Amino acid sequence: MQETYIIGVDIGGTAIKFALIEEDGKINHKWEIPTERKDQGSYIPEQIAKSVKEKLAELHITEQQILGIGAGAPGYVDVQNGVVYEAINLGWKDFHLKQRLEEFLNMEAYILNDANLAALGEHWTGAGRDSDQLIAVTLGTGVGGGIIVNGEVINGVNGTGGEIGHITATPHEGPKCNCGRQGCIETYASATGITRQALHVIETDQNTTLKDEYQAKGKLSSKDVFEQAAKGDQAAQSIIDYTADVLGKMLADLAVSINPSKIIIGGGVSQAGEQLLQPVRKSFHSYALKRVADVCQIVQAELGNDAGVAGAAYYVKQRKQF
């Protein structure tokens, strides 16, 4: 019998990532192409199909050997029908991604939100592989989330499940969020949010080395905040502590509802590792019901940029089993 594979696709605003994945989760091949965004991203399905066909031909694999294709989009998804309600970065609105992919490819397509896929990926082969109840947080340009209960990701009634970046940290005050509200977690704990805090600090604090960094480079990033804190800058450390406090409180409140065994922190900001995780754990324990905190580990994501494609493949595998 010929080996079967699953194709995982992670559609981002800049690049589309692909992986050919074996049924046990092993990534056989991975590749990426730049996202074609013209005409409200209407060429993306064709682009994906073309790239998949080329790769399969190159590897001498037939479409019949593919169990299915899973694709993640950065937006709200109607998983039942495979429609992306809205993905602002791609220009999509009520975009029938499943149907379009199936037009071009002779395989079944499954669609999910990208942060939810990242959670499923970590659950399958990453930091959550032994955990059927977990919360995954992605700290990138924004703050995304995926919640897994009994091994299934929470998608919700209109694709908004796990949108934990919009949990309110500072009610009716604080920075304006893209969602139109104020004080969302995302405005503090994303890379953008941490940078914003840093820019605010250098306006008022004369002594911070963040100021020197900014003057030398003409810009600041969240990475600078972690680097300067590591070198002993108090202001930078205060930003980390505040961010960790906000995150720890949010995760504690969520954990008392979900009662997970793992909280997995991923995304660019998580590359700070223990420098971020330690204060988050401390804050989490100060806010969480003891019984909940006792069984919940806070760990770093393991799959990095592969989490999305792995999750997309796992989602196909899960659906095919039902």
Add this chain to the structure above:
Amino acid sequence: MQETYIIGVDIGGTAIKFALIEEDGKINHKWEIPTERKDQGSYIPEQIAKSVKEKLAELHITEQQILGIGAGAPGYVDVQNGVVYEAINLGWKDFHLKQRLEEFLNMEAYILNDANLAALGEHWTGAGRDSDQLIAVTLGTGVGGGIIVNGEVINGVNGTGGEIGHITATPHEGPKCNCGRQGCIETYASATGITRQALHVIETDQNTTLKDEYQAKGKLSSKDVFEQAAKGDQAAQSIIDYTADVLGKMLADLAVSINPSKIIIGGGVSQAGEQLLQPVRKSFHSYALKRVADVCQIVQAELGNDAGVAGAAYYVKQRKQF
């Protein structure tokens, strides 16, 4: 073929409620007995079995006609093994409820937390009957919760799923909670919490009619707060508004994670009806992501004291189907 039934049991600190329920959810008979709490509640399983046997004999129903018995306990439950980790009001610790019930009764027993059962009950035949994604809140002596995702209740890794009464409303300040922490939702939004707020107000506000009520009766209840507010007392109205604000914020943060179609408010305090629900809805909409609030209705529970027994029966039905 003889009709089959399910037995639902809701074990409380004062009374044990029973119902004989048909497979479509119709309550055929219900009854209750006082809880025997002596010797750390060790007689409760025998008590339950005796009462069930008597009722079945009276109704000429055999144990073979019973699909199973579902029982809810006010504590943390290991649903896999049917063990109650801890139920303080009953005196139970690592109590093997499933095993004990099955010793005395010739039927399979299933155990769940009582607030989770109430959520399942409302989901089956109550206010959530058309909703597979819902959050149920019970505002009683404490604040309990049950979260249903894809029709299944979230129990969590050590039985703490849905313990939303311990979400933090006021970090590191506010009233001390039974859990040892401060500022939990429960310390504000439970009947006890609302009464506590009222007692605090009459110490400082000379003009509130709550003071007259207290002097006349020697005590206050959460019901007094709603009654005096309805009569125009500003201080009482402020307590309701604050409570609704705290609840609305908590529910908005939870809804952006779960993305439910219904939030169901039950328990004694919910008998205030629209007087409570209207300000909660207002607060919820001010804190929730618009896309989440747009699809989520906040409604009053419908089953009252029957929610637990109905949910216990439904839980048996669900498990038997797998």
